[in-house]
Amino acid sequence: MTKSAKWTAFALASLLFLTTACSGGGGNNNNGASPSAPSSEAPPASSGSASPSASPVEAIDPFGKYPETVEFTTVRPVANNPQFPEGQSYEENDFNKFMQDQLNVKPKIVWTSPQDGGAYNKKLQLAINGNDIPDVFQIVDTSPTAVLSTLKRLVDADMIEDLTEVYEQYASPQMKEAFGSADNAVLDLFKVDGKLYALPGQNSLENFNFVWVREDWRKKLGLPEPKTLDDVIALAQAFKDKDPYGDGKTVPIAMQMEKEAAGLFGPGFLFDQFGAYPDLFYKNDAGEVAFGGIQPGIKDGLKVLSQLYKGGLVEKDIALKDTGKLQELLASGRAGIVGQAWWGVWYPLFMTLQNVPDADWKPYIIPSKLNGKINYGTTLPVNGILVVKKGFKNPELPIKWLNVYNDPQHDEFFMKLGQDKFKDANDKEPILWGMGVNSTDKITKEAKQIVGAVNGTVDPSTLPVTNKDAYNHIKKYIDELQDQPQAASKNMLQWQNTRSWYDAMGSAAQYELNVVYSAFDGQTPTMEKKLTALKDLQMKAYHSMIMKSTDIDADFDKFASDWKSQGGDEILAEIAEALKK
Amino acid sequence: MIRRWSEQVHYNLMLLPGIVLVLLFSVWPMGGIILAFKDFSPTKGIWGSSWVGWENYELLFDTPVAMQVFTNTVVIALMKMTIGFVVPIVFALMLNELRIRWFKRTMQTIVYLPHFLSWVLIAGILRDMFAIDGIVNEWLHSQFGLEPTMFLAEHFWFRTIIIGSDVWKEFGFGTIVYLAALTAINPSLYEAAEIDGASRMKKLRYITLPGIVPMIVLVGTLSMQNVLNAGFDQIFNLYNTLVYDSSDIIDTYVYRAGLEEGRFEIATAVGLLKSAISFVLVVSSYALASRFANYRIF
Numbered sequence: 001m002t003k004s005a006k007w008t009a010f011a012l013a014s015l016l017f018l019t020t021a022c023s024g025g026g027g028n029n030n031n032g033a034s035p036s037a038p039s040s041e042a043p044p045a046s047s048g049s050a051s052p053s054a055s056p057v058e059a060i061d062p063f064g065k066y067p068e069t070v071e072f073t074t075v076r077p078v079a080n081n082p083q084f085p086e087g088q089s090y091e092e093n094d095f096n097k098f099m100q101d102q103l104n105v106k107p108k109i110v111w112t113s114p115q116d117g118g119a120y121n122k123k124l125q126l127a128i129n130g131n132d133i134p135d136v137f138q139i140v141d142t143s144p145t146a147v148l149s150t151l152k153r154l155v156d157a158d159m160i161e162d163l164t165e166v167y168e169q170y171a172s173p174q175m176k177e178a179f180g181s182a183d184n185a186v187l188d189l190f191k192v193d194g195k196l197y198a199l200p201g202q203n204s205l206e207n208f209n210f211v212w213v214r215e216d217w218r219k220k221l222g223l224p225e226p227k228t229l230d231d232v233i234a235l236a237q238a239f240k241d242k243d244p245y246g247d248g249k250t251v252p253i254a255m256q257m258e259k260e261a262a263g264l265f266g267p268g269f270l271f272d273q274f275g276a277y278p279d280l281f282y283k284n285d286a287g288e289v290a291f292g293g294i295q296p297g298i299k300d301g302l303k304v305l306s307q308l309y310k311g312g313l314v315e316k317d318i319a320l321k322d323t324g325k326l327q328e329l330l331a332s333g334r335a336g337i338v339g340q341a342w343w344g345v346w347y348p349l350f351m352t353l354q355n356v357p358d359a360d361w362k363p364y365i366i367p368s369k370l371n372g373k374i375n376y377g378t379t380l381p382v383n384g385i386l387v388v389k390k391g392f393k394n395p396e397l398p399i400k401w402l403n404v405y406n407d408p409q410h411d412e413f414f415m416k417l418g419q420d421k422f423k424d425a426n427d428k429e430p431i432l433w434g435m436g437v438n439s440t441d442k443i444t445k446e447a448k449q450i451v452g453a454v455n456g457t458v459d460p461s462t463l464p465v466t467n468k469d470a471y472n473h474i475k476k477y478i479d480e481l482q483d484q485p486q487a488a489s490k491n492m493l494q495w496q497n498t499r500s501w502y503d504a505m506g507s508a509a510q511y512e513l514n515v516v517y518s519a520f521d522g523q524t525p526t527m528e529k530k531l532t533a534l535k536d537l538q539m540k541a542y543h544s545m546i547m548k549s550t551d552i553d554a555d556f557d558k559f560a561s562d563w564k565s566q567g568g569d570e571i572l573a574e575i576a577e578a579l580k581k
Numbered sequence: 582m583i584r585r586w587s588e589q590v591h592y593n594l595m596l597l598p599g600i601v602l603v604l605l606f607s608v609w610p611m612g613g614i615i616l617a618f619k620d621f622s623p624t625k626g627i628w629g630s631s632w633v634g635w636e637n638y639e640l641l642f643d644t645p646v647a648m649q650v651f652t653n654t655v656v657i658a659l660m661k662m663t664i665g666f667v668v669p670i671v672f673a674l675m676l677n678e679l680r681i682r683w684f685k686r687t688m689q690t691i692v693y694l695p696h697f698l699s700w701v702l703i704a705g706i707l708r709d710m711f712a713i714d715g716i717v718n719e720w721l722h723s724q725f726g727l728e729p730t731m732f733l734a735e736h737f738w739f740r741t742i743i744i745g746s747d748v749w750k751e752f753g754f755g756t757i758v759y760l761a762a763l764t765a766i767n768p769s770l771y772e773a774a775e776i777d778g779a780s781r782m783k784k785l786r787y788i789t790l791p792g793i794v795p796m797i798v799l800v801g802t803l804s805m806q807n808v809l810n811a812g813f814d815q816i817f818n819l820y821n822t823l824v825y826d827s828s829d830i831i832d833t834y835v836y837r838a839g840l841e842e843g844r845f846e847i848a849t850a851v852g853l854l855k856s857a858i859s860f861v862l863v864v865s866s867y868a869l870a871s872r873f874a875n876y877r878i879f
Contacts, residue, residue, distance in 0.1 A: 157622040
């Protein structure tokens with residue numbers, strides 16, 4: 001059902017960045033421009049439009065307000081069954097109103113579609129093929145490759161604006177710096193023949209895998225904290241044997257084979273151990289392009305998985321599980337161990353606590369036995385792109401929008417709004433294209449500060465406002481835990497901040513991160529023709545090795561040679577060729 | 582001739598709305614099938630896009646799974662057609678032998694109701710029923726002590742469920758056709774047979790069955806056009822990675838490879854190929870029907 005789960009996760013993760021992780025100055029938007037450097041060019045944010053005489057029509061100002069209201073059409077992915085505070089909607093809400101005050105622009109939403117089940121993407125594809133696209137819109141998909149192939153079609157059909165020039169003119173210094181933190185690789189990815197056709201969002205690079213454990217169960221059974229993969233397996237075995245949920249219904253490890261949402265509930269933590277990345281085309285030590293899915297490390301990972309399967313530590317029908325089913329499992333409190341990124345408590349692990357108040361999830365980082373580092377294979381950290389319809393008179397508009405949105409001086413406003421007024425909304429940040437443009441090391445830096453403040457090595461008063469918020473929650477949680485040492489705090493925000501920032505990122509900071517980037521995020525001709533079939537082949541082979549194989553070595557070799565002969569070799573050669581240029 | 586036309590003109594005018602509708606909504610959109618031979622570009626439109634000849638078909642047959650997908654389609658469709666062909670006949674004959682009228686009526690209604698349910702709904706029910714902790718496995722375990730099976734992840738069971746559920750959903754509807762044909766049999770034949778001392782089985786064999794043979798032939802031959810329709814709705818809602826080998830059909834493959842990426846030309850190309858094959862089958866089955874069942878439309 002849900003390719004979307006990943007995107008919901010992204011959305012929530014970016015919400016998290018926003019609410020707790022921004023690094024800028026703490027100016028109140030009502031005071032107008034703060035003296036902080038990036039926004040020094042910005043005019044006062046007051047709505048008075050005090051200086052119409054400045055004739056800002058031609059003036060290039062990344063934060064400049066339009067003299068007359070610019071209306072534009074757009075579309076957006078939405079939550080299922082959206083709930084908002086009284087009187088608010090996706091089109092009319094305090095977030096968008098704020099952006100209107102800042103820039104004097106007014107979006108008109110032509111249609112909305114749930115992100116769930118990829119419905120938004122399908123509808124967008126139809127709109128594109130029908131040559132009926134809005135002025136500005138967002139393309140999000142499961143991978144940069146998929147986003148790029150949609151972009152290429154738009155460029156080929158001459159439907160969207162070249163943004164090269166307006167980017168140079170209008171991108172805020174802060175935005176340029178953020179892209180620069182990854183050598184502009186994310187920007188370069190969306191250049192076609194040297195021209196920039198899309199404005200990408202950029203995540204920071206911390207989506208590596210943690211092993212999340214039902215801490216209350218672990219304590220109840222008196223088991224030690226896991227430090228190696230073997231410890232994790234032993235823990236799972238104990239969950240199976242002692243059955244803490246009861247009725248024999250405990251699911252020691254809740255997992256799916258990245259069928260729909262890469263990473264979420266995935267076996268990534270296990271493959272990372274062997275430095276194996278099932279979906280990645282990367283450069284190996286010899287400098288050649290290799291496909292992660294057929295490397296020997298995967299075989300080792302599959303052997304462990306097959307053991308887990310045969311021992312009943314993962315569910316018998318693992319191949320039929322989708323994200324929705326696994327969420328049910330979490331919500332009912334039957335799952336014991338889950339692989340998930342550092343933001344797991346924000347989504348979807350909090351679901352357990354909604355129904356089982358005494359439950360507690362705690363993250364453990366398991367460095368690889370191979371190199372003692374945290375192995376992490378990733379594509380470029382893109383979280384969707386914005387494009388502008390050919391002929392739209394203000395092609396710089398989305399850039400200015402993201403300038404304002406990502407301006408640290410507004411962090412507090414957005415954070416407070418999300419936490420206070422939109423507390424019970426299921427889309428807590430219904431801002432149009434809530435894309436972050438973050439430097440790739442942002443989260444690590446923030447985490448160091450927050451953990452430092454909690455441990456007393458950093459002065460808490462020096463923290464930026466949003467991080468101070470996280471710090472306060474963590475502090476409270478830890479203090480309260482000493483008085484009443486039961487499982488989790490009854491305050492969800494305190495618990496979530498502690499588990500994600502302090503426990504997850506704090507413990508990860510002790511290890512070195514070994515990031516393996518994809519070598520190529522574009523699409524070659526053979527990929528276009530055969531990648532779907534190759535992916536099917538891969539998933540089929542993995543599943544049957546885990547569930548049925550008696551000789552994984554032989555089966556894996558067969559799969560690897562099938563993969564190569566059915567188009568894999570051609571793709572690798574094409575990528576190598578493309579990289580030479 | 583001319584006089585006849587002027588007398589009939591108002592009748593012919595009554596045809597007009599129908600003809601307009603068909604032209605507008607059925608014939609005109611067919612122009613879109615040229616997309617199968619084009620490299621579609623939204624801004625240029627269907628006509629403006631450049632021609633690529635057979636490239637879309639080459640692409641289709643170039644994929645390693647194309648053969649498998651075609652085989653699956655034909656096999657699943659043929660099995661559905663065969664079983665779905667026999668069951669309604671047998672069932673109609675059995676109902677026909679019933680003497681309790683209200684029971685007969687009730688049965689008739691009940692068996693044809695599933696025809697109106699959507700596959701989305703039925704697939705949801707089937708998934709729950711055949712899940713590893715579902716009702717079927719529990720029953721098998723409690724009755725026969727069998728180990729739970731993942732029905733929807735095994736090739737054999739998956740196809741069985743696909744075919745079985747399709748037959749279950751549609752056989753009631755087919756039954757009605759035969760029941761209608763049965764009422765057309767002249768009762769005096771039965772009376773004559775009775776006088777001659779024919780048993781029930783004999784009556785079935787020499788009167789009832791021959792009486793509906795034209796209908797059987799007709800339904801059988803006409804169903805040949807479905808040989809490439811293995812049922813997208815049903816399979817799409819039920820299948821998973823593990824059973825692609827045995828159940829990935831043309832439509833589901835096109836959906837994954839073509840429509841999800843917005844490559845309409847591929848989808849059109851396959852659609853056209855399917856239509857072309859189906860057209861041949863319809864024409865030949867019509868010829869067969871007119872020969873064996875004396876069935877003629879015109």
